[in-house]
Amino acid sequence: MSSAQIEIQLIASLVAIACAIPGTFLVLRKMAMISDAISHSILPGIVIGFFITQDLNSPLLIFLAALTGIITVVLVEYIQKTGLVKEDTAIGLVFPILFSIGVIMIAKNANDVHLDVDAVLLGELAFAPFDRMLVYGVDVGPKSLWIIGTILLITVALLIAFFKELKVSTFDAGLAASLGFSPAIIHYGLMAVSSVTTVGAFDAVGAILVVALMISPAATAYLLTNNLKRMLVYAVCFGVISAISGYWLAHFLDASIAGSITTMLGVFFLGVYLFAPNKGIIAVMYREKQQRIEVSLLTFLLHLKNHKEKSERHVNHLNEHINWQKVRSKTVLDLALKNNMIYIDKHIVSLTEKGEGFTSKAITYIITNKDAQIEDMKDDFFLFRG
Amino acid sequence: MSDKIAVKVDDLTVAYNYKPVLWDIDLEIPEGVLMAIVGPNGAGKSTLIKSILGILKPIAGSVEIFGKPYAKQRQIVAYVPQKGSVDWDFPTTALDVVIMGTYGSLGWIKRPRQKEKKAALEALEKVGMLPFKNRQISQLSGGQQQRIFLARALVQNASIYFMDEPFQGVDATTEIAIINILKELRKAGKTVIVVHHDLQTVPEYFDWVTFLNVKKIATGPVKDIFNDDNLTKTYGINYKVSIQE
Numbered sequence: 001m002s003s004a005q006i007e008i009q010l011i012a013s014l015v016a017i018a019c020a021i022p023g024t025f026l027v028l029r030k031m032a033m034i035s036d037a038i039s040h041s042i043l044p045g046i047v048i049g050f051f052i053t054q055d056l057n058s059p060l061l062i063f064l065a066a067l068t069g070i071i072t073v074v075l076v077e078y079i080q081k082t083g084l085v086k087e088d089t090a091i092g093l094v095f096p097i098l099f100s101i102g103v104i105m106i107a108k109n110a111n112d113v114h115l116d117v118d119a120v121l122l123g124e125l126a127f128a129p130f131d132r133m134l135v136y137g138v139d140v141g142p143k144s145l146w147i148i149g150t151i152l153l154i155t156v157a158l159l160i161a162f163f164k165e166l167k168v169s170t171f172d173a174g175l176a177a178s179l180g181f182s183p184a185i186i187h188y189g190l191m192a193v194s195s196v197t198t199v200g201a202f203d204a205v206g207a208i209l210v211v212a213l214m215i216s217p218a219a220t221a222y223l224l225t226n227n228l229k230r231m232l233v234y235a236v237c238f239g240v241i242s243a244i245s246g247y248w249l250a251h252f253l254d255a256s257i258a259g260s261i262t263t264m265l266g267v268f269f270l271g272v273y274l275f276a277p278n279k280g281i282i283a284v285m286y287r288e289k290q291q292r293i294e295v296s297l298l299t300f301l302l303h304l305k306n307h308k309e310k311s312e313r314h315v316n317h318l319n320e321h322i323n324w325q326k327v328r329s330k331t332v333l334d335l336a337l338k339n340n341m342i343y344i345d346k347h348i349v350s351l352t353e354k355g356e357g358f359t360s361k362a363i364t365y366i367i368t369n370k371d372a373q374i375e376d377m378k379d380d381f382f383l384f385r386g
Numbered sequence: 387m388s389d390k391i392a393v394k395v396d397d398l399t400v401a402y403n404y405k406p407v408l409w410d411i412d413l414e415i416p417e418g419v420l421m422a423i424v425g426p427n428g429a430g431k432s433t434l435i436k437s438i439l440g441i442l443k444p445i446a447g448s449v450e451i452f453g454k455p456y457a458k459q460r461q462i463v464a465y466v467p468q469k470g471s472v473d474w475d476f477p478t479t480a481l482d483v484v485i486m487g488t489y490g491s492l493g494w495i496k497r498p499r500q501k502e503k504k505a506a507l508e509a510l511e512k513v514g515m516l517p518f519k520n521r522q523i524s525q526l527s528g529g530q531q532q533r534i535f536l537a538r539a540l541v542q543n544a545s546i547y548f549m550d551e552p553f554q555g556v557d558a559t560t561e562i563a564i565i566n567i568l569k570e571l572r573k574a575g576k577t578v579i580v581v582h583h584d585l586q587t588v589p590e591y592f593d594w595v596t597f598l599n600v601k602k603i604a605t606g607p608v609k610d611i612f613n614d615d616n617l618t619k620t621y622g623i624n625y626k627v628s629i630q631e
Contacts, residue, residue: 028476030473083403162494162495164489164492164495164497164498165489165494167486168486170476171473171476171478171483171486172467172471172472172486174441174471175465175467175486177441178439178441178460178463179460179490180457180460180493181494225477226477226478226479226522226524227478227479228476228477228478230477
């Protein structure tokens with residue numbers, strides 16, 4: 001690996017981490033589309049900043065762009081508050097207009113500089129190592145690395161300091177307000193961090209990939225855990241893995257790095273969406289199948305409990321009595337046998353003691369619906385896991 | 387009940403988009419009562435609580451908690467929002483939600499530690515939810531979620547409790563469990579204010595009641611003012627206490 005390759009992967013990884021952190025909270029706040037809006041509407045801020053400083057990496061440019069991001073959020077909320085249009089419409093109104101203003105400004109004034117619409121949309125990660133940071137004439141690495149590194153440090157510091165406040169205001173804004181943690185301050189703080197991160201990542205990965213890096217890792221992590229801290233860690237991991245694997249995909253396909261990273265983000269999400277242990281599609285389908293069988297089992301046990309007469313409990317007549325197909329009856333019969341719920345004596349099926357107890361408990365549950373009583377049943381029985 | 391006034395509301399007017407939802411409310415809630423706020427849908431019951439707690443900004447009027455503005459009295463006030471106001475798919479556990487109740491006394495930046503965790507476990511015990519402490523909150527039933535919210539308020543160890551429809555969508559057992567805890571709070575000298583829907587249970591559960599329909603209709607002891615006259619004034623139809631809602 002050349003040093004340029006390492007630098008590119010390092011920049012991509014830091015961008016991924018910096019995006020995943022605010023992204024997690026945006027996803028939980030159901031504000032994913034706001035990141036799309038911010039990433040596009042900061043363009044006029046970047047262009048104006050560039051006209052003033054003639055430097056794509058100047059702090060003033062980052063400040064101006066972040067300010068445009070905040071203005072976007074304020075505008076969206078203002079339009080929404082009038083009650084004339086809904087939030088998604090307000091977002092759809094605001095950011096294309098701001099973005100277009102940026103596009104026109106580039107076309108009119110910046111034709112001969114490194115600022116074109118392609119770069120804005122997809123970024124120029126491959127060129128990032130060429131723009132070096134010099135301290136007293138000494139090369140200390142690519143400028144993008146320093147910029148995103150600084151932004152990441154600030155983001156992590158803010159996350160650690162205000163984790164509790166972010167959590168409570170995201171979960172329950174009413175409680176946060178009544179406890180004295182102004183949800184407005186936290187909201188705009190998060191918007192500010194999202195804007196600054198977007199600006200910092202923009203030059204490297206462009207407006208479209210920024211959105212993907214904010215939303216995809218968080219959405220993927222959301223499917224894997226019920227713990228906010230773990231969700232943050234998983235999101236960061238998915239971001240970094242996608243960044244690095246995406247880089248190599250681009251390397252072998254000789255394709256756009258930004259496009260490849262986004263593709264990997266999609267691949268990882270799809271994989272988790274299918275195979276996640278609890279929330280994944282396959283797990284859900286498996287659970288539903290199990291539940292169907294268990295409902296059948298319970299119906300079968302109830303039938304045995306309700307009928308003392310032998311004719312109703314003969315193995316060969318069970319099909320007719322419960323009106324099931326043979327295969328299903330067989331599955332259920334086997335399951336009940338395996339769990340020692342029933343025994344078969346001269347082709348007559350009877351409940352064992354365990355079967356009796358289980359059935360009574362299940363009936364009580366179904367009638368009273370008291371959750372606490374069946375806590376101990378939940379472990380070995382799918383049906384009650386809710 | 388003491389002679390002290392726990393909550394004093396003066397000339398409170400709140401509007402959404404210039405349409406008043408609460409109009410010139412004057413209200414004095416004595417310390418130590420268990421009070422129901424009743425009124426039809428859209429009467430401004432939740433709005434009244436949210437305005438007292440500073441979650442909504444009134445366009446006129448003032449609120450005092452034991453003679454001081456709410457911002458100075460946060461520590462002694464606990465709030466149970468409507469269960470439907472939060473996303474129960476949020477990645478967190480029952481215990482964690484209860485610990486959130488301690489955030490107010492911690493203030494900014496400081497984190498909850500062992501002491502806060504212990505208090506939260508005790509509160510979970512009180513509402514009978516200790517076995518569920520590590521359960522993801524979306525895996526709880528409606529009644530259990532309401533108990534978690536109640537535990538979160540209890541952990542604040544406040545003097546005044548505001549609850550927005552704590553009995554909505556809960557089973558009979560949970561309703562009895564909750565009302566017993568509320569009565570215990572009153573016994574301990576706390577003031578409890580509950581937005582309530584079921585008029586049938588008002589005389590059984592509460593000792594104080596406020597009738598609200600944009601304007602305040604009446605407020606006082608249940609035995610004195612919970613009558614057909616006030617119900618009719620509030621609900622706008624000829625109302626009999628004995629008739630099912």
